[in-house]
Amino acid sequence: MACNNCSTGTQDGVPKGCNNKGSCGTGSCNKLTVFDWLSNMSLPQGQEQFDVVEIRFKNGRKDFYRNTEKLSLSMGDIVATETSPGHDVGIVSLAGELVKVQMKKKNVAFNAELPKVYRKASQKDIDIWSEARKKEEPVRMRARELAIALNLEMKISDVEFQGDGSKATFYYTANDRVDFRQLIKDFAREFSIRIEMKQVGFRQEAARLGGIGSCGRELCCSTWLTDFRSVNTSAARYQQLSLNPQKLAGQCGKLKCCLNYELDTYLDALKDFPDLDTKLYTEKGNANCQKVDIFKGLMWFSYENQASFWHVLTTEQVKEILALNAKKKKVEALEDFVVDIQKDEPKNFQNVVGQDDLNRFDKPTKKKRKSKKRKPNTSEGTKPNTPNTNTNNNNNRNKPSNKNRNNGPKKQ
Numbered sequence: 001m002a003c004n005n006c007s008t009g010t011q012d013g014v015p016k017g018c019n020n021k022g023s024c025g026t027g028s029c030n031k032l033t034v035f036d037w038l039s040n041m042s043l044p045q046g047q048e049q050f051d052v053v054e055i056r057f058k059n060g061r062k063d064f065y066r067n068t069e070k071l072s073l074s075m076g077d078i079v080a081t082e083t084s085p086g087h088d089v090g091i092v093s094l095a096g097e098l099v100k101v102q103m104k105k106k107n108v109a110f111n112a113e114l115p116k117v118y119r120k121a122s123q124k125d126i127d128i129w130s131e132a133r134k135k136e137e138p139v140r141m142r143a144r145e146l147a148i149a150l151n152l153e154m155k156i157s158d159v160e161f162q163g164d165g166s167k168a169t170f171y172y173t174a175n176d177r178v179d180f181r182q183l184i185k186d187f188a189r190e191f192s193i194r195i196e197m198k199q200v201g202f203r204q205e206a207a208r209l210g211g212i213g214s215c216g217r218e219l220c221c222s223t224w225l226t227d228f229r230s231v232n233t234s235a236a237r238y239q240q241l242s243l244n245p246q247k248l249a250g251q252c253g254k255l256k257c258c259l260n261y262e263l264d265t266y267l268d269a270l271k272d273f274p275d276l277d278t279k280l281y282t283e284k285g286n287a288n289c290q291k292v293d294i295f296k297g298l299m300w301f302s303y304e305n306q307a308s309f310w311h312v313l314t315t316e317q318v319k320e321i322l323a324l325n326a327k328k329k330k331v332e333a334l335e336d337f338v339v340d341i342q343k344d345e346p347k348n349f350q351n352v353v354g355q356d357d358l359n360r361f362d363k364p365t366k367k368k369r370k371s372k373k374r375k376p377n378t379s380e381g382t383k384p385n386t387p388n389t390n391t392n393n394n395n396n397r398n399k400p401s402n403k404n405r406n407n408g409p410k411k412q
Helices: 098-105 123-134 135-149 179-189 202-209 235-240 263-270 315-326 387-396 402-406
Strands: 052-056 063-067 078-082 085-096 117-120 154-162 169-173 192-198 279-281 284-295 298-303 307-315
Touching: 052 098, 052 179, 052 235, 063 098, 078 123, 085 098, 085 123, 123 135, 135 154, 135 179, 154 202, 169 202, 179 192, 179 387, 279 315, 284 307, 298 315
Parallel strands: 169 192
Antiparallel strands: 052 063, 052 085, 078 085, 078 117, 154 169, 279 284, 284 298, 298 307
16 A cells, blocks of 8 residues: 555566565554555645544554644654553554544544644664563463463453553453452462453454454454444345354354345345235135245245145236235136246356367277186096196107098008
8 A cells, every 4th residue: 555665666566565464564554554545635725734643553453642742643653652551652554634534433523532642652662562562472371371270261362562561451252241350460460560351242352363254365354344233143034044053153153244245235125025924815725925036036935735836926926916915806826927937057067178079089998808718627527637648648749640541542
């Protein structure tokens, strides 16, 4: 985006890329960033820049701070901000007139009391901040061990150190209320810092940790989704989805947020459909709706006494029958309104090239049969040849056969 390290090259126009995989130092490659499309535009004469900036902290946590010192801040600047106690260190994610849009979106008044921006972070502030960030992973693992030792039904998902290293915030998830008074004492004794416990929901935990969804992409809550709307099973019913909790649940264990993405489109399409609880009154019997195809505008009905046989009708035909039923008139049967559905031909991927005729190379080759030697018949009436008989046969080869003897002239 506006990152200097990731900007395009001057000659070939190919993106350079900082290869930091989402942890760019300037903050423009990070998740939940905002593109400042007013950065190249100058303010009108006599108008000062808006004195509120948006600052991002660990895992996409953002807050608004007032620039009382009128520092020249831009996206990617590391600043020291006011907090209680001490100070915190964050990265400026947005500055200028677009901050008003973000404040209006999050229902924050322009003249509200906001914490201040102290200064741009010095090298000493950055060193203390980076050292505190390195402690987070070992502290989180040790904190889990202490919570397990006290048999507390809670999960410590993340730890965030303050910029000056004087306080640590432990984020945890739990199903019920947890009495962690003894746990805080153990944390203070073990880590020698100020402790703050903050409970988050399962969706917020997944947003902080991140991951890959079943669609193969990174989780929406950890990349661009900022508000978590409630998702109900009715959203799956409107979209004709099977109520399988394993397929509808995300990594947080709750229903997927993407079930709400296309819900409005389905609701608009269902406005043209009759109610699913409506009945069609015919002379053959009453019919109930069994199935609906929203995309094709079709409805399946079956008689009450023949629930196994379904009849396909369009929405216009159903409305026509309902109009007649409203006038206390009945149609003869649903068979008069049945629509023939053209079944899609199954795709055959065997012959991809399109050559139906077999070439001579495609014909199966005939296997050569191996010639089998006949074994001598060793029945009970004959005896197998022995070495002695073989010698006798060899000696008899030189003797004239009886057949040749008989061919000679007969003596009178």
